[in-house]
Amino acid sequence: MNEGSRSEDVQFSGRYKDFNVNRDMMKLHFELGMRFTNSKQFKDAVKTYAINEGKAIKFRPNGPTRVKAICKNEICGFILASVEHARKTDDLVLKSMSLRHNNCNHEWKNPLITYKWIAMRHIELIAGPQEDQYRMVWRYADELKKTHPSSTIEVVHEPFRDLGKFPRFMRMYYCLDPLERGFLTTCRSLVVVDGCHIKGPYRTQLLTAVAPNPNNGWWPIAYVVVEKEAREQWQWFFDLQSQDLDIPTQGFGWTFISDRQKHLYCNFKKLHRRKALKDMLWRIVRSSNLQLYEAAMKDLEEYDVAAFTWVKKGPILNQWRRAFFSDHVKSDMLCNNLSESFKAFILEARDKPIISLMEGIRVLIMQKIEGRRSWILKLPESGCCPRIRDLVEKNVVDSRVWKPIWNGLDGYRVKRTRKSQLLWT
Numbered sequence: 001m002n003e004g005s006r007s008e009d010v011q012f013s014g015r016y017k018d019f020n021v022n023r024d025m026m027k028l029h030f031e032l033g034m035r036f037t038n039s040k041q042f043k044d045a046v047k048t049y050a051i052n053e054g055k056a057i058k059f060r061p062n063g064p065t066r067v068k069a070i071c072k073n074e075i076c077g078f079i080l081a082s083v084e085h086a087r088k089t090d091d092l093v094l095k096s097m098s099l100r101h102n103n104c105n106h107e108w109k110n111p112l113i114t115y116k117w118i119a120m121r122h123i124e125l126i127a128g129p130q131e132d133q134y135r136m137v138w139r140y141a142d143e144l145k146k147t148h149p150s151s152t153i154e155v156v157h158e159p160f161r162d163l164g165k166f167p168r169f170m171r172m173y174y175c176l177d178p179l180e181r182g183f184l185t186t187c188r189s190l191v192v193v194d195g196c197h198i199k200g201p202y203r204t205q206l207l208t209a210v211a212p213n214p215n216n217g218w219w220p221i222a223y224v225v226v227e228k229e230a231r232e233q234w235q236w237f238f239d240l241q242s243q244d245l246d247i248p249t250q251g252f253g254w255t256f257i258s259d260r261q262k263h264l265y266c267n268f269k270k271l272h273r274r275k276a277l278k279d280m281l282w283r284i285v286r287s288s289n290l291q292l293y294e295a296a297m298k299d300l301e302e303y304d305v306a307a308f309t310w311v312k313k314g315p316i317l318n319q320w321r322r323a324f325f326s327d328h329v330k331s332d333m334l335c336n337n338l339s340e341s342f343k344a345f346i347l348e349a350r351d352k353p354i355i356s357l358m359e360g361i362r363v364l365i366m367q368k369i370e371g372r373r374s375w376i377l378k379l380p381e382s383g384c385c386p387r388i389r390d391l392v393e394k395n396v397v398d399s400r401v402w403k404p405i406w407n408g409l410d411g412y413r414v415k416r417t418r419k420s421q422l423l424w425t
Contacts, residue, residue, distance in 0.1 A: 016093060019045065021131065028052065030080065034094040039067050042082050042092050047112045054106040067092060073104040130200065133353040134169045140355050141172070150177040152222075152244050156236075171233065173240050174358055175222035179365070180244055183221050187211040189250075190329050191221065191241075192257045194339035195229045199351035205229045206350065206357075207237050210342045212331070215385035217372075218338040218345075220365055221245075225354060255329045259336050264320060272307045284311060285321055285334060293323035 016035040019042075028049045036042040043059065046069045050057035056072035069080040080099075082092040141153040152175045157167035188211070195207045205226050213219040222241055226233040241247075247254055268281060280300045287293035301308040314320070322332055345368070349360030382389060404412045 030094060030097060030099070032094055032097065036082065036092040036094075039082075039092055042067055042094075043069075046080060047117070050107075051110055051112050051117070054108070054110070055101060055104065056107040056110060057112070071101060071104055072107075130202070130353040133355040137169055137172065137354050140358070144176075148176050148178070151175060151180075152240065154240060169354065171224060171226040171236070172354070172358070173222065173224045173237065175241070175244050176362070179220055179222070183211055183219055184245065186214055187219055188329055188331060189253050190255045190257070190331050190333070192218075192333075192336045192339045193237075194259055194336050194343065196343050196350070198225065198357065200353070205233070206343075207233065208339060208342060209237075209241060210338050212333070212338060214388070215372075216387045216391075218342045220342060223361065225357070253328055255326075255331070257333060257336050259339075260315075260320070262335075264315065268307075268310060271310065272304065277304060277307050280307075281311065287321070287323045288332070290323050293321065 016033050017031060019034050019036050021041070024045070028045060030045075030049070036045070039062070046057055046059075049055075057069050058072050060068040060070060062068060067082045080094065081096045082094050138155055141155050144153050145151060152173065154173040156170045156172070158170050191209050191211055193207070193209050195205050198204045198206050205228055206223060207226060207229065208223045209221045210218045211221055222237075222244065224233075224237050224240075226237070265278075265281065269278070277300075280296065280303065284293060284296040284300065287296050297308065297311070300311065320334070322334060325332060346361050346364055349357055349364060352360055376385075379386065384392065401416055403415045405415065406412055
């Protein structure tokens with residue numbers, strides 16, 4: 001707003017004019033009849049005006065149908081009043097205003113300048129208005145398909161509501177061909193999936209799929225931005241991912257890990273809070289064979305029958321208890337820690353608009369892969385990745401207390417002092 005637009009005690013009577021965030025927020029010029037989407041948009045506009053003009057504006061106690069902004073100096077006379085639209089919508093219309101500031105000085109320490117306001121201003125200056133990026137997401141997807149042939153980039157929008165307007169972004173699937181080929185050629189058929197919130201004004205979700213690489217680190221496969229985390233969105237993600245990885249034709253042998261074990265323990269903890277019970281539960285989960293599993297279950301039954309009954313009636317055994325895992329995938333992973341590690345790695349990109357988010361994740365992954373490559377080339381050749389080599393050496397040390405006895409055919413009896421168990425090869 002500028003001095004030439006000042007008016008005093010004027011009332012609105014005429015046609016409405018929609019407030020455009022991208023256009024009007026840059027150079028604020030309030031007009032009678034200006035229509036805002038909701039009270040938050042109106043307040044944000046008033047705050048930005050007050051900061052730009054160096055004035056301290058405050059909001060009077062407002063009712064459900066009225067928002068009133070006045071100058072902090074009670075005798076100034078400045079006022080902006082926005083009233084709910086007469087047709088009982090959530091729109092707010094600027095109905096009256098008195099824009100002259102009298103007897104108030106420039107506010108050098110304006111309390112309206114918060115870290116959130118500064119952060120949003122910088123995001124808009126660097127990355128552009130978020131709404132513009134959502135409008136350009138289709139062009140961005142086309143450019144990715146040109147620079148990354150054979151990649152799968154899918155953008156879905158809501159059904160058209162108004163002719164002549166931009167389609168409204170709904171969700172986006174992102175699977176680059178280099179990541180897909182890297183997974184299929186070097187990783188096991190094990191996929192860890194999880195979701196997290198994307199920070200910013202649009203409450204969307206980021207769903208990710210990663211896999212353990214040959215060094216037991218994470219390797220990203222695909223990720224999507226969706227409107228919410230629900231069955232429909234997960235089904236859409238899995239359908240596209242199964243097509244990219246050709247899962248239907250490969251049949252048996254794929255393993256998917258989610259964060260279900262966390263929900264399992266949270267439900268267990270509601271009824272059984274003692275630390276001893278927590279330790280016993282995880283001892284059951286981590287038991288690597290049937291003998292150790294049965295011994296752990298027996299100890300729990302002797303300690304707390306109610307907790308034993310709860311665990312006994314738990315979900316399918318082969319989904320969360322190591323003793324019942326299939327040996328086809330050659331993995332004893334219990335948790336989705338790989339996914340948690342990946343989400344922490346991309347944290348700095350999760351507060352950006354859609355295009356900056358996707359590009360930020362892509363660049364971070366590219367830098368990480370190149371860093372790993374450079375690191376591996378500096379290691380001495382041993383035929384085995386460092387983490388795997390350390391694990392093998394640890395198992396070699398642990399095996400010194402065991403004595404195998406061959407049965408003459410296809411099995412061994414493995415003995416240890418005071419303990420014994422059967423391992424069949």
